[in-house]
Amino acid sequence: MIGSVFGSEHDFFHSQTWDWTWRGGVLLLLVFWLAMAYWVWKDARRRIRSHVVVGLVTILGFVPIAGPLVYMLFRPPEYLSDVAERELEMRAIERRLIDRQCPVCHTDVEPDFLVCPVCATKLRHSCASCHKPLEPTWQVCPYCETPVAPTEHPVSLRAQRAPRTSRKAR
Ligand SMILES: [Zn+2]
Ligand SMILES: [Zn+2]
Secondary structure (H helix, E strand, O other), rough: OOHHHHHHHHHHHEEEEHHHHHHHHHHHHHHHHHHHHHHHHHHHHOOOOHHHHHHHHHHHHOOOOHHHHHHHHHHOOOHHHHHHHHHHHHHHHHHHHHOOOOOOOOEEEEOOOOOOOOEEEEEEEEOOOOOOOOOOOEEEEEEEEEEOOOOOOOHHHHHHHHHOOOOOOO
């Protein structure tokens, strides 16, 4: 009786079913191990700028279970794309703040001011036709379609009041 039980177990472990189960298990572990390392590499590329560090982290990812776990504990918290996006936003906010200041005396000015109210620096030109404030880069007035005459950079009103001599004699 006992002998026959051991005998059947012996048969089972040497049967083809056991062989396939064992091979399947090993294959599954192998796939899982490679997938973990691949995930570490993929995730590290999105978070770490340095290729060398990504390579080292990927090697760490090949350490079964512990490698990916250690990586997850110490990986940078943000994606590189998120960092870049935030930096871009910060720069845009900075630029907007600079745009809202007089370049000479740094007084806060409204976006439609033509002249700094404190130091009289010319900030913008107005449209010759509709008198709306124009941005320095605009070639045509967006309000009335009047072409903008090529103008000099914002200069002090005092300088503008001085009689201008024609620089280009035709
Ligand atoms: Zn000013
Ligand atoms: Zn206009």
